[in-house]
Amino acid sequence: MPPVHLVLASASPARLALLRAAGxxxxxxxxxxxxDAVAADLGTDDPGELVAALARAKAGAVASSTAPGDRPTLVLGCDSLFTFAGTTWGKPASAExxxxxxxxxxxxxxxxxxxHHLVDLGAGREVGGVEATTVRFGPMTDAEVDAYVASGEPLRVAGSFTLDGxxxxxVDGVEGDHTNVVGLSLPLLRRLLADLDRSVTDLWAAP
Structure with a gap:
């Protein structure tokens, strides 16, 4: 049997790399x-509700324009936000x-x-969930901060940092799933697939 076809509703190279590393x-x-429109319509600043709504909107937008094809097709949407000292951030708007x-x-x-939001096109079912991971930062000098920002990397990621770069x-340590910090929780994906009566092995590409 061919593997279940997974459509990733995200331009994130980190999410794509995580999935590829998992086969x-x-x-x-x-x-x-x-x-911004999704956040305005939601009418709440709760970060968990917001990332869930954004993931659902992304998966739904791609699912509505995707034909199931000749094999089972799933659509996965994701969105990440970082909360620090009571303030929630996505990607920074500028180097400053x-x-x-x-x-x-x-x-x-x-x-x-x-x-995370997962849509099964053939079955007409969908499930979602939110994973949270605590991140502890070590010291950085002003010169190290400036050099890091000059690399351009923090402008492309939620919270202005990443574990895969x-x-x-x-980053001195994390409490919880480290793949979630990269952009996609592989354990949560496994659980969502199980809710749809699927296994992560159903998605594995042929050797």
Whole structure:
């Protein structure tokens, strides 16, 4: 039997790399969802509710334009936000904002939340969930912050940091699932698949 076809409704190279490392070769279809409009319609600042709504909107947008084809097809949407000292951040809008955030975060800790939403096109079923991971940061000098921001990496990721790039040496530890911090919780994906009567092995590409 051919593997179940997974469509990843995200442009994130980190999410794609996580899935590939886990033996899954998804099709990537970017949703182009207006995240600000989704947040405005939701009417809450709760980060867990917001990432869940954004993941659901992205999966739904791609699912509505995707034909099931000749094999079972699932659509996965994800969205991440980082909460630090009571403030929730997505990607920084500028290098200056990234510098200010990182200087505030050093030697502190925050929570990275990722919403996941999975749609089974053939069965007409969908499930979702949110994973939260606590991240502890080590010290960074002003020169190290400036060098990191100059690399451009923090402008592309929620919270202005990532565990799979140049900021990894400055993360002293995480409490919870580390793949969630990268952008997609593989254990949560496994549980969502089980809710749809699927196994993660159903998605594995042929050797």
């Amino acid at each position: 899954i070769e998804p099709e990537v279809v970017v949703s182009h969802v207006d995240e 904002e990234a510098v200010a955030r990182i200087r505030a975060m050093r030697e502190g800790e925050g929570v990275l939340r990722t919403g 140049r900021s990894a040496p400055f």
